[in-house]
Amino acid sequence: YGGQILLPDANGRRINRLMLEEVDGQYQGACTVWINDNGLRSGNNRVCFSPDNRTLYVGQTSRGWGPIAEGVQRIAWNGKVPFDVLRMVLTRRGFQLDFTQPLPNEKIELKNFKLKSYHYQDTSIYGGEKLDVTEVEIIGLKRVGDRSLELQVPSLKGDGMVYELSVDVKGAKGNALLSQIFCYTINRLKP
Numbered sequence: 001y002g003g004q005i006l007l008p009d010a011n012g013r014r015i016n017r018l019m020l021e022e023v024d025g026q027y028q029g030a031c032t033v034w035i036n037d038n039g040l041r042s043g044n045n046r047v048c049f050s051p052d053n054r055t056l057y058v059g060q061t062s063r064g065w066g067p068i069a070e071g072v073q074r075i076a077w078n079g080k081v082p083f084d085v086l087r088m089v090l091t092r093r094g095f096q097l098d099f100t101q102p103l104p105n106e107k108i109e110l111k112n113f114k115l116k117s118y119h120y121q122d123t124s125i126y127g128g129e130k131l132d133v134t135e136v137e138i139i140g141l142k143r144v145g146d147r148s149l150e151l152q153v154p155s156l157k158g159d160g161m162v163y164e165l166s167v168d169v170k171g172a173k174g175n176a177l178l179s180q181i182f183c184y185t186i187n188r189l190k191p
Contacts, residue, residue, distance in 0.1 A: 095153065
């Protein structure tokens, strides 16, 4: 996950992963849940890797409400690379998914991917509603090597539109995906 951002969640027991790219001078990209619960406390505030990049330290603080969760937790890498979407990037025709491990040799079906789009209501109160939630058709699927797929999606929109992708595929060894939901916010389309 080199070059990506790990974003601790102060309200939940999770750490999110951000996959940013620069498109036409604007940063945008996808996010997913990287660690969800698994013994992680809430109040997550800061994350820092050890010098050898094998241990992640998670700093936690009291948020002013809810149970106190101050302290530091240590997450140690077990040396095994999970089957996951390493990167979700925008293309001129849709999205490319790069995986951490090879995909199975058999055909991967379009039905294994669900896509919807929406944007958020601008509001001065805490949070905003999802607006214009729409199922989006994926019209094509192409393998690119043994670890990548291109999803062809017509009529993508920018200006803060969120595309939420559900992925249900297994790796070449039959292993399940670590994360199955990816949200890509498009500010600018690929020129």
